[in-house]
Amino acid sequence: MYEFFKTLDRRWIFLLMLIAVGLPILRGWQFPERPSPMVQSVFDAIESLPEGSQVWMAYDYDPGSQGELHPMALAFTRHCALKKLKMYYMTLWPQGPPMIQKNVDVLRNEFPDLQYGVDYVNLGYRPGYEGPIKLAVTDLRKTIAADVDGKSLNDLPMTKGLKNIQNVDLIINVSAGYPGTKEWVLYAATPYNISSVAGCTGVQAPYLYPYVPQQLNGLLGAIKGAAEYEFLLLEAYPQLRENPEAQEALRRMGPQLLAHLVLIALIVIGNVIYFVGRRRGDV
Amino acid sequence: MQTRVLSEQVSVLRREWGVGSGEWAVAGCRSAPLVSSTSHLIFQISNSWRGVTIFALVFVLTLGQAAAQEPPRPVSDLRAVDHPNDVGESVDLSWTISPDDDPEADPQLVSEYRVERMTASDSDAVDDPEFLHEKEFVDIAKVGADEATFTDKGLKRTRTYLYRVIAVGPGGESPVVETETAVGPAMDWFRTDRGWLAVIVLLICGAVTAFIVAAKSGRELYIRKIPGLEAVDEAVGRATEMGRSCVFISGIQDINDIQTVAGITVLSRVASLTAEYGARLEVPTARSLVMTTARETVEASYLAEGRPDAYRQDDIYYLTDEQFGYAAAVTGMITREKPAACFYMGTFYAESLLLAETANAVGAIQVAGTAEPAQLPFFVAACDYTLIGEEFFAASAYLSGEPVQLGSLRGQDVGKLLVAALLVIGCGAATWATVSGSPQASAIVTFLQDNVLGSGGFLP
Amino acid sequence: MKRTVPIVIAAATGFVLIVSSFIPLTEEWGSAAMQWFNILAAIAFVLGGSNLLRMNLQKISDRRLGWGYAAVTLVAFLVTLFVGLFKVGVQPTESFPTYAWAAPYNQEGSFLWWLFEYMYKPLQATMFSLLAFFIASAAFRAFRAKNPEAIALLATAFIVLMGRTYVGGLMREFLPERLEWLSFDAMTNYIMSVFNLAGMRAITIGIALGVASTSLKVLLGVDRSYLGAGDD
Numbered sequence: 001m002y003e004f005f006k007t008l009d010r011r012w013i014f015l016l017m018l019i020a021v022g023l024p025i026l027r028g029w030q031f032p033e034r035p036s037p038m039v040q041s042v043f044d045a046i047e048s049l050p051e052g053s054q055v056w057m058a059y060d061y062d063p064g065s066q067g068e069l070h071p072m073a074l075a076f077t078r079h080c081a082l083k084k085l086k087m088y089y090m091t092l093w094p095q096g097p098p099m100i101q102k103n104v105d106v107l108r109n110e111f112p113d114l115q116y117g118v119d120y121v122n123l124g125y126r127p128g129y130e131g132p133i134k135l136a137v138t139d140l141r142k143t144i145a146a147d148v149d150g151k152s153l154n155d156l157p158m159t160k161g162l163k164n165i166q167n168v169d170l171i172i173n174v175s176a177g178y179p180g181t182k183e184w185v186l187y188a189a190t191p192y193n194i195s196s197v198a199g200c201t202g203v204q205a206p207y208l209y210p211y212v213p214q215q216l217n218g219l220l221g222a223i224k225g226a227a228e229y230e231f232l233l234l235e236a237y238p239q240l241r242e243n244p245e246a247q248e249a250l251r252r253m254g255p256q257l258l259a260h261l262v263l264i265a266l267i268v269i270g271n272v273i274y275f276v277g278r279r280r281g282d283v
Numbered sequence: 284m285q286t287r288v289l290s291e292q293v294s295v296l297r298r299e300w301g302v303g304s305g306e307w308a309v310a311g312c313r314s315a316p317l318v319s320s321t322s323h324l325i326f327q328i329s330n331s332w333r334g335v336t337i338f339a340l341v342f343v344l345t346l347g348q349a350a351a352q353e354p355p356r357p358v359s360d361l362r363a364v365d366h367p368n369d370v371g372e373s374v375d376l377s378w379t380i381s382p383d384d385d386p387e388a389d390p391q392l393v394s395e396y397r398v399e400r401m402t403a404s405d406s407d408a409v410d411d412p413e414f415l416h417e418k419e420f421v422d423i424a425k426v427g428a429d430e431a432t433f434t435d436k437g438l439k440r441t442r443t444y445l446y447r448v449i450a451v452g453p454g455g456e457s458p459v460v461e462t463e464t465a466v467g468p469a470m471d472w473f474r475t476d477r478g479w480l481a482v483i484v485l486l487i488c489g490a491v492t493a494f495i496v497a498a499k500s501g502r503e504l505y506i507r508k509i510p511g512l513e514a515v516d517e518a519v520g521r522a523t524e525m526g527r528s529c530v531f532i533s534g535i536q537d538i539n540d541i542q543t544v545a546g547i548t549v550l551s552r553v554a555s556l557t558a559e560y561g562a563r564l565e566v567p568t569a570r571s572l573v574m575t576t577a578r579e580t581v582e583a584s585y586l587a588e589g590r591p592d593a594y595r596q597d598d599i600y601y602l603t604d605e606q607f608g609y610a611a612a613v614t615g616m617i618t619r620e621k622p623a624a625c626f627y628m629g630t631f632y633a634e635s636l637l638l639a640e641t642a643n644a645v646g647a648i649q650v651a652g653t654a655e656p657a658q659l660p661f662f663v664a665a666c667d668y669t670l671i672g673e674e675f676f677a678a679s680a681y682l683s684g685e686p687v688q689l690g691s692l693r694g695q696d697v698g699k700l701l702v703a704a705l706l707v708i709g710c711g712a713a714t715w716a717t718v719s720g721s722p723q724a725s726a727i728v729t730f731l732q733d734n735v736l737g738s739g740g741f742l743p
Numbered sequence: 744m745k746r747t748v749p750i751v752i753a754a755a756t757g758f759v760l761i762v763s764s765f766i767p768l769t770e771e772w773g774s775a776a777m778q779w780f781n782i783l784a785a786i787a788f789v790l791g792g793s794n795l796l797r798m799n800l801q802k803i804s805d806r807r808l809g810w811g812y813a814a815v816t817l818v819a820f821l822v823t824l825f826v827g828l829f830k831v832g833v834q835p836t837e838s839f840p841t842y843a844w845a846a847p848y849n850q851e852g853s854f855l856w857w858l859f860e861y862m863y864k865p866l867q868a869t870m871f872s873l874l875a876f877f878i879a880s881a882a883f884r885a886f887r888a889k890n891p892e893a894i895a896l897l898a899t900a901f902i903v904l905m906g907r908t909y910v911g912g913l914m915r916e917f918l919p920e921r922l923e924w925l926s927f928d929a930m931t932n933y934i935m936s937v938f939n940l941a942g943m944r945a946i947t948i949g950i951a952l953g954v955a956s957t958s959l960k961v962l963l964g965v966d967r968s969y970l971g972a973g974d975d
Binding site: 481612 | 946
Binding site for chain 3: 008010013014016017018021031032033034036037038062063064065066067068095097098101127128131134148149150205206207209210212224253256257259260261262263264266267269270271274275
C-alpha cells in the first residue's frame with residue numbers, strides 16, 4: 001500500500017478528480033448556501049438601487065474563465081433586470097463580446113419587456129487595456145462612439161446624454177485578470193467615487209480583498225461567491241426558482257464540495273506517506 | 284421655447300398679483316395663454332345647472348393640477364470658477380439648489396437643472412463664426428435634481444464665458460440665474476492635487492538614483508544573497524550533465540510590462556550560463572516583440588561568452604498571443620522534449636500551474652519568479668525555487684552582478700523604510716486615537732488619510 | 744549607436760509618462776506614447792506570424808518530433824486568418840443590404856463565429872479546467888508537514904478548503920451561537936480578511952517598489968540587457 005501511494009501515478013489522481021467533479025454533475029446534487037457578509041454586501045449594493053439607476057456592467061472575461069465567472073455575470077444581469085436598472089455592457093477583453101452577448105440573450109429571452117437601447121445597451125469590446133477606462137470616466141465618446149452594432153451613441157436613448165460614467169450609480173465588474181477589477185478600481189471607482197462591486201476568479205480573490213470595503217463595496221469570489229449570490233437572489237425573487245439556468249452556480253457547488261474533499265484526502269495521504277517514509281528512512 | 288415664455292409670464296404674474304398658489308390658480312386660468320381655451324369652455328358650460336356641477340368639478344381639478352404645475356423657485360449662489368489642475372479647458376459651476384428641490388417630495392417640483400453658456404469674449408478670434416454663434420446663451424447640459432455642481436469641459440483658454448442655470452420641473456421653469464462676471468479657463472503648470480505623490484516619487488526615485496550614482500563612483504554596497512538564485516546555476520549545470528535542454532519563459536505579457544523586462548534580464552544571465560556550459564536554451568515567447576528582444580539578449584550573452592557559433596536563433600520563437608494556446612504549445616513541447624531545467628520569469632496568469640506541473644512530471648528542475656501575487660502559490664507548490672514579488676526584481680539586479688544595478692536595490696530599501704515609517708506612524712496614531720481619544724492623534728490619521736494616502740498621494 | 748538610440752527613446756518616453764502625471768500640459772503625450780507602442784506591437788505581429796509559419800513549415804519538412812502538431816497549427820492558423828480576413832459566411836446587415844462585407848467579422852452564424860463558438864471556446868475551457876487536475880496532483884505532492892511553517896500552511900489550507908463548501912457552513916448547525924466563529928466558513932472569512940489581507944498588502948507594497956526601481960534602471964540606461972549586443 002505504502003509503495004503504491006509512494007510511486008502513485010498522477011493519472012490515478014486525475015481519475016479520482018474526474019469522478020469527484022463528474023458524479024455530482026451527473027447526479028444533480030445541490031446544496032443550500034449560507035451567504036457570507038461579503039456576498040450580502042454585493043447583493044445589497046444592487047438591491048438598494050432605485051428603479052432606473054444606471055449600472056456599468058464591465059465584463060472582462062473570456063471562454064477560458066467562463067466556467068468560473070459566467071454564472072455570477074448572469075446572476076448580476078438577472079438581478080439588474082429584475083430591479084429594472086439601466087445596464088451598459090462593455091468589455092476590455094477581445095474574447096469578451098460573446099460573453100456579453102450571452103447576457104444580452106438572457107435579457108431578450110427572459111425579460112422581453114426590456115428594450116435594447118432603452119433598458120440595456122451592448123457597447124462591445126474596447127482595445128487598449130486600462131486606456132478605455134480612463135477615457136470612459138472623462139469623455140466616453142473618445143473611446144466609444146457606437147454600440148456593438150455600429151449604432152451611434154447619440155441615436156440610443158440610454159446613451160444620448162451620457163458624457164462619461166462619473167454619474168453611473170454602480171460599476172459591476174466581472175474579471176478574470178488584467179485588465180479587470182484592479183484597473184476599474186484604480187482608474188474609475190476610487191478617483192471618481194463611484195460605487196463598485198466585483199466578481200473574480202478564485203485565484204484573484206485574495207489579491208483583491210485589500211480593496212474591500214473602501215474601494216469595492218463587495219467581492220464575489222469564484223463559484224462559491226456566485227452560488228451564495230444566487231441563493232440570495234432566489235430568496236428575494238422566488239420566481240427565479242422555476243428557471244434552472246438561474247441556479248447554475250448552486251449546481252456547480254456540488255462538484256466543488258467533492259473536489260475539495262478529494263484534495264483534503266490527497267493532502268492527508270501525501271502526509272501519511274511522508275511520515276511513514278521518514279520513519280523508514282526513505283525521505 | 285413656448286414653455287419658457289409661459290413660465291416667465293407666470294413668474295411675472297406671481298410677482299404682480301402677489302398671490303399664493305391656490306389663489307393664483309384662478310388668476311392663472313384667466314390670464315395664462317395656454318389655459319385660455321379652458322376658461323372659454325368653463326364660461327360656455329356654466330350657463331346651465333348641470334354646467335355648474337361640471338364647472339365645480341373642473342375648478343377643483345384645475346386647482347389641484349395648477350398646484351402641481353407650479354414652476355420651481357430658482358437656484359441661488361451660482362458660481363463659476365476655473366477648474367483646478369488641468370490644462371485649461373474646464374470651468375466648474377456650483378450653486379445652491381432650488382428650495383423646491385426635495386428628493387423626498389411627491390410629486391417632485393424640480394426634475395433637473397438646465398445649464399446654459401455664452402461666450403463673453405475671445406482674445407484670439409473675434410470674427411470666428413463659431414465664436415459669433417456662441418455669442419448667445421445655448422444649452423450645454425442637463426444636470427439631475429439634487430445636484431449642485433457641473434464641470435464644463437472642452438473650453439478654449441482664449442475665451443471667457445458666462446453661465447446661467449434654470450431649475451426645470453413639471454410646472455415649468457424657474458427664473459433664470461446668471462453668473463455676474465465672465466470666467467475663463469486657465470492652464471495650470473503643476474497638478475497641486477498630486478503634490479504628495481510627487482514628493483513620494485521624488486523620494487523613492489531620488490534614493491534609487493543616488494545609490495546608483497554612489498555605486499558608479501565605486502562605493503562598495505552589501506547585498507544579501509538570494510537563495511533561489513543559486514538554483515539558476517545549479518539548474519543549468521544539471522541540464523548540461525543530463526544532455527538535455529533548458530527552457531526559459533518570460534511570461535505572457537509584452538515587452539512594455541516591467542516584469543517581462545526583469546525576466547529578460549534574468550534570461551541574459553541564463554543564456555551566459557548555457558553558453559558557458561554548452562547546454563541548449565529554448566525560449567518560446569507569447570509576444571512577437573518579446574521574441575525579437577530575447578533574440579538580441581541571448582545573442583549578446585553568447586557573444587560575451589565567446590560562443591557566437593553556439594547561438595541558435597531558431598530556438599527563440601514566437602508561438603501565439605493566446606494564453607491557453609501558448610500554454611498548450613509549451614506543455615506539448617515540454618512533454619515531447621523533456622527539458623532538464625525550466626525557468627519562469629515574468630507575468631503569469633492561470634497557465635502558471637499548467638506549465639509548472641507538466642515540467643515537474645518530466646522531472647525538470649524549476650525556478651520561477653513573478654510579481655503576480657495570485658500565481659505565487661502555484662509556483663511555490665510546483666517549482667523547486669520561487670522568487671516572490673520584489674525578490675524577482677532584485678534578482679535581475681543581483682544576477683547582473685553590476686554594482687550600479689545593485690545600487691538600485693539599496694534605493695528600493697529606502698522606499699521600504701519610508702513605507703514602514705508611514706505604516707508605524709499611521710497605525711500608531713490610529714491606535715492611540717482609539718485608545719485615548721486624543722484629537723492630535725486623530726488629526727495625524729486624518730492628515731495621512733486625506734493627503735499622503737488620499738487622492739493627493741497614493742490614490743490615482 | 745545601436746544601444747544609444749533605444750536608451751534615449753526609452754528614457755524620453757519613460758520620463759514623459761512620469762511627468763504626464765504631474766504636468767497637465769503633458770497629459771496627452773503620455774497617451775500618445777501608449778498608442779505608439781500599440782501600433783508597433785501590432786506591426787511586430789507580422790514578424791511573429793512569419794516566424795511561426797517558417798518554424799512550423801521547417802518542422803514538417805524535417806519530419807521533426809511532433810511535426811503532426813505543426814501541421815495542425817499551420818492549418819488552424821491559415822484557416823482562421825482566411826475566414827476572418829475575408830469574412831466568410833458573413834451576411835449583409837439591414838442597414839447596408841447591398842454590401843456583403845458590411846457586417847462585423849464575428850457576426851453570429853459566420854464561419855469565424857462558428858470557429859469561436861465550437862472550437863475556440865471548448866478548447867479554452869478544456870485548458871482552464873485542466874487546472875483542477877493539476878491542483879490535485881500538486882497538492883498531493885507539495886503539501887507536506889515538513890516544518891512548523893508548512894504545518895500552519897496545511898491547517899490554513901484545510902480550513903479554507905472546507906470553508907469554501909457547503910460543509911463549512913453546516914458546522915454552524917451544531918455549534919452554540921457564541922462558538923459560531925469556530926465554523927469553517929467564519930474562520931475562512933477571518934483568515935481571508937485578516938491574515939491574507941495583511942500578507943497581500945505587504946507583497947503588493949514590495950512589488951510596487953520593485954517595479955519603481957526596475958523601471959528607473961531601464962529609464963536611466965543602467966539595465967541594458969534587453970538591448971542585446973552592440974557598441975554603445
